Amino acid sequence: MPLLSLVKCPALGIIQLIILGLMVAFTYPVRTRVAGESLMVIRKLSMIAVLSYLLFSLLPVAFKVDYIQTYVGLIIAADVLNGAFAGVLSSII
Numbered sequence: 001m002p003l004l005s006l007v008k009c010p011a012l013g014i015i016q017l018i019i020l021g022l023m024v025a026f027t028y029p030v031r032t033r034v035a036g037e038s039l040m041v042i043r044k045l046s047m048i049a050v051l052s053y054l055l056f057s058l059l060p061v062a063f064k065v066d067y068i069q070t071y072v073g074l075i076i077a078a079d080v081l082n083g084a085f086a087g088v089l090s091s092i093i
Contacts, residue, residue, distance in 0.1 A: 003054060004061055020050045044093055049086040056082040 002020065006013030027046045060074040
């Protein structure tokens with residue numbers, strides 16, 4: 001929940017955003033043009049995954065639940081939705 005962490009604890013939010021930025025940055029340094037073209041799908045997937053993670057990580061916060069099991073279920077559902085959304089969208093684009 002990097003966006004929520006920016007409000008509650010800015011240092012933690014910044015660290016989470018840096019880690020997400022590093023995930024995208026590690027897919028870009030390619031030395032040859034042929035390798036760069038073959039890794040274009042990986043680059044698109046990493047960008048889409050990071051952006052959708054920022055969106056879907058707010059899902060557990062959007063609902064007020066009383067039980068910890070429901071909250072954990074929402075976190076798992078957000079991760080599954082993020083993976084499915086990023087995979088489908090990157091295969092379409």
